[in-house]
Amino acid sequence: MKQYEPHVVEEKRQAIWEKEGLFRVTEDTNKKKYYLLEMFPYPSGKIHMGHVRNYSIGDVIARYKNMRGYNVLHPMGWDAFGMPAENAAIERGVHPAKWTYDNIDYMKKQLKRLGFGYDWSREIATCDVDYYRWEQWMFLKMYEKGFVYRKSAPVNYCVKCQTVLANEQVVDGLCWRCNEAVIQKELTQWFFAITRYADELYEFCDRLPGWPERVLNMQKNWIGKSYGVEVDFLLENGEKLTIFTTRPDTLYGVTFMALAPEHPLSLSLAEGTDYEVEVRAFIEKAKQQDRSFRAELQGTKEGVFTGRYAINPLNGTKVPIYIGNFVLMEYGTGAIMSVPAHDQRDFEFAKVYGLPIIITIMPEGRNLDPNTMDCAYEGDGYLVNSGDFNGMNNRKAISSIIDYLEQKGIGRSTVNFKLRDWGISRQRYWGAPIPIIYCDNCGIVPVPYDQLPVVLPLNLEVKMVGRSPLSDYEEFYKVKCPICHGDAKRETDTMDTFVESSWYFLKYACPEYNVGPLDTKRVNYWMPVDQYIGGVEHAVLHLLYSRFFNRVLNELGLVAVREPFENLLTQGMVIKDGAKMSKSKGNVVDPDYLIEKYGADATRLCCLFAAPPEKDLDWSDKGIEGCYRFLQRVWRLVAERLDIIKGIKSTIIPKDNSGDMGLLTLRIHKTIKKVTEDIERFHLNTAIASIMELVNVIYKYLEKPRNTDEELSLLKGSIETVLRLLFPFVPHITEELWEMLGADMQLLRGAWIEYRQEYTIKDMVTIAVQVNGKLRDTFEIERDAKQEAIREAALALEKVKRHIEGRPVKKVVIVPNKLVNIVCP
RNA sequence: GCCGGAGUGGUGGAACUGGCAGACGCGCCGGACUCAAAAUCCGGUGGUGCUUGGCACUGUGCGGGUUCAAGCCCCGCCUCCGGCACCA
Incomplete structure (x- = not known):
């Protein structure tokens, strides 16, 4: 008998698959298509167990769907731009390109050894010019349509990585990549206008039944939609101060206003008052406090009086205007009305600065007293101290007051989002160059389409210089202005690597197509992705960016669908001894070793058998x-x-x-x-x-x-x-x-x-017999037997008789072919 | 604080819509084969008690409830994990 020798078998089969081109697919309109996609890896060096798990799950589905007669697209590629390549270059003196392509070679071999059935003829690497040139094309189109803009703004900056980060890439105030504390920096950067789609991205969360609830919740949470109203308060000089609130029902309880330190009125209001110096100092201090510092303060309320007052538009009350460290400029209008009685933050601030508390919402059956309250009451109730609205339920009052404000022209119902635009400039080398030229005469000039691609030069030494290495490389940045032909400077920042992963799933449909960005016909044959599989860590990063980008490309006519991913499976992490695998913990399991010792089949099987896909997998040898x-x-x-x-x-x-x-x-x-x-x-x-x-x-x-x-x-x-x-x-x-x-x-x-x-069914079935809900015996009877026969057979059982003990049988419940429950209390 | 998810043997995990809790795997115990070991095969394995080839009680984080019947549904807690977090 032949022994089972995994390596012999596996190498032999893989050679045959390769020779037969088993996983190649072409568009075939006679067959139902199925696009199965797993998140492509970053070529970091070696495949890790998370990849093995992800791709094992995908391979089962791909092969299964194939066997079910679908025309299955199952591609693989490389998310190949990014910082580790650059860091490797600096640490080891290898060029990022060499490092990346070497890693791709090695990892591709690993994937092949694992026997995953990919159509390798469609392989893409995002660092290839033929890939990113079309990304530059898209950038230019987006620039034309106003989806890309440049602005100076306080941005997240990682000192260690020496680059700007998007909001999504800051986790608990730390860099998502290196865990270094992120600071705020005022920089001029390129932004994608993802907020234009905030509402649609939010609302479509309810139309993605194939996505896990968890991920949709995370996205909704991140987008943060809230309904409210903008209300104009008048200053004493007649100027307007507009605020946003979700609680117009508490308008009569406003006892002060608060502005963000960055608010344009903050300084100008105080000018000429006794408080000017103090206000100036406060604003200066706030400027120094970046986001992570503010986060640490959590709840410590600080502020300063501006010396000015605003008029409550509903009751004419004059309320002082403060500047508060807890007011965010980026949200709403950067100014708020403060109702200490019904908002905890306002309550805390009022306590510190001795501001009055006015109750306007009274809970049923309780009597709030502003003098004895120790926290704000944020629940429901009926209105008091609220003029014509007294006695009204506060939920009703919200819409009534909005109507009133709109009628009077002093308020507008508004929707606000937490989502911010996506900053995509990176001060790093190993990324796709942003196709823009700066000219002293003509300003910002997009690179003409016929001058694409802007090729990332490979013949330069990569060093850590605190700015993009490209900005030290004359051959790259020194250019002539396409308009006036005078001396000009090329943009030296590169694009966030998440831009590449926002459309790679479209490129798989037409990888060799190079006369335009995408072969729309083939893209539309395959899209949407029927099943996407990957880690949950991308719930608000890659998955949100891709939903945005696909919409943009939809509007550019490059893809027919609005949502790129029909169904999503987020697989759990592979952990060992209760902790995530990491070199520092020394609990890393090496796939190469497993393949060597047990073979690819056993390795795959183990990843699939030990836990259901969505759950974390605790690896055990x-x-x-x-x-x-x-x-x-x-x-x-x-x-x-x-x-x-x-x-x-x-x-x-x-x-x-x-x-x-x-x-x-x-x-x-x-x-x-x-x-x-x-x-x-x-x-x-x-x-x-x-x-x-x-x-x-x-x-x-x-x-x-x-x-x-x-x-x-x-x-x-x-x-x-x-x-x-x-x-x-x-x-x-x-x-x-x-x-x-x-x-x-x-x-x-x-x-x-x-x-x-x-x-699949037997002629005889086993019936469980319970007495008062407790299992006492079982018996066999022919399937679909008459109820009466089942009842009699059950009651005739010795054990059943013993437990009934002669008591009268009150009721017999019969579940056909399954169970009898005899009730005799 | 808000929003999600989860808590089942020694262990990873089963139980689709309420209907025999613990499938399958691991581990452990016992046995067969062997000079011996490994490998392999067979049997057992939630807990407790007893008159121990059987029987009874008990058991899915805790406390209640609905039901003939609850791991699953409802109410109130506890713990853990994930996300957001001064978002007005």
Whole structure:
């Protein structure tokens, strides 16, 4: 008997797949398309277990859908721009390009060794000129349409990475990449106007039923939509001070106003008052406090009086205007009305500065007293101290007051978002150059389309200089203005790498297309992505950016769909000993080692079997041993009895469907059904478990000698079933065994196995018998037996009689083919 | 603080719409094969108690409730994880 040698088998199969071009696809309108995509890796050096898991899940689905007759696009590529390449260059003196392409070579080999079925003819690397040139094209189009603009703004800056970061890339005040504290810096930067789509991106969250709730919630949370009203307060000199509030029902309780330190009125208001010096100092101090510092202050309310007052438009009350450190310039109008009675922050501020508290919302059945309150009341109630609105429920009052304000022309209902525009300038080298030229005469000049691409020069030494290395490289930045032909300077910042990953899924449809950005016809054949699989860490980064970018490209007529990803699966992390794998913790598992020791099939199987895809997977070395053992068991099942089954015709619908053969037949069909349903809903771990059960049943079947043709046919049928069900999970071993059986390879790869419903049910069913809800016994009866027969059989059982103890039976509940519950209290 | 998600044996995890809790795997215990070991195969394995080849009680974070029946539904808590966080 041939031994199971994973490497021999795997190398052999992979060579065959390669030769046959098994995973190549073309657009075929006669077949239903299925676009399966896994998030492409950053070529950091080596594949890690997270990749193995992600791509193993994807490969099962891709192969399964293929077997179901879909035209499956399953591509792979490289998110190849980014800082680690640059850091490697600085640390080791390797050029980022060499480092990146070497890593791609190595990692591609790893992916091939794992046997993933990708259409490698569609491979893309985002650092290729032929990729990013079209990104520059898109940038120019977006610039024309006003989706890109340049402005000076306080931005997040990582000192260690020496570059600007988008809001999404700051996690708890730290850089998402290096964990260094992020500071605020005033810089002129390029921005993508993602906020233009804030509302649509938010609202469409409710129209993505194929996405996990968790991710949609995170996106909604990030976009942060809130309904409210802008209200104009008048200053004493007649000027307007506009604020935003979601609680117009508390307008009568306003006792002061608060402006953000950066608010344009902050300084001008105080000018000429006794408070000018103090205000100036406060604003200066606030400027020094960047975001992370402010976050640390959390709740410590500080402010300063401007010396000016505003008039409440509803009741004419004069209220003092303060500058407060807790007011954010970026949100709403940068100014707020303060209602200490009904807002905790205002309450705290009022306590510090001795400002009055006026109750305007009274909870039912309670009586609030401003003198004894120790926190704001933010709940519902009826209005008091509110003029004509007294007695009204506060929820109703919100709309009534808005109506009133709009009628009087002093307020407008408004929607506000937390989402900010996406800053895409990076002061780094290894990225796509921004196609812009600065000319002293003509200003900002976009690079003409016929001068694209702006090629990233490869012949320069990369150093850490605190600015883009390109800004030290004359050959790159010294250019002539396309308009006036005078001396001009090229933009030396590069684009955020998240720009590349915002449209790569479109490029896979037409990777070699190079006469325009995208071959729209092919893009529209494949789009949307039917199933996207990746880590949850991109819930608000990549996934939000891509939804935005796809919309822009939709408006440019490059793609027909609005939403790029129909269904999303976010797989959990691979952890070990309860912690994320990391070099510093020393708990990293190396895929190369696993493939070496157990083979690709066992490695894949283990990743799929140990936990359901969405959950975190706690890696255990014992787990893979178990999977390896199982594969050997499958191998022996075929190899040990090849001589007796090879020439036999196989079947899974035997003429004699009784006794042991009946049991095996039942199990075969039930397993096919279960595995099919489980794959459809991504319960891959239970799908594998049920195949294991089938294997156990086959071994049970083999405990007795099986000599007749009928018995052997069924045996062969059961074995073939195992191989076909297992194929998407462990393609190498199953193909090898299939070949040993001398069967048609197309049957294994080309078609999923179907079950027969009538074989998934038994003639006899086991009924559980409960007395007062407690299980007491079971009995067998023919399926779909009459209720009366079931009742009698149950009541006749010895154990049941004993537990009834002669008491009168009040009721008998019968669940057909399952259970009887006898109620006798 | 707000918004999500989760809590099941020694362990990873099953149980689709309320219907036999613990599938499958790991570990452990016992046995077979062996001079021995590994590998392999077979059997057992939630807890407690007892008159121990059986029977009873108990058991899905805690406390209530609905129901003939609750891991699953409802109410109130606890713990853990994730996201947002002075967003007016």
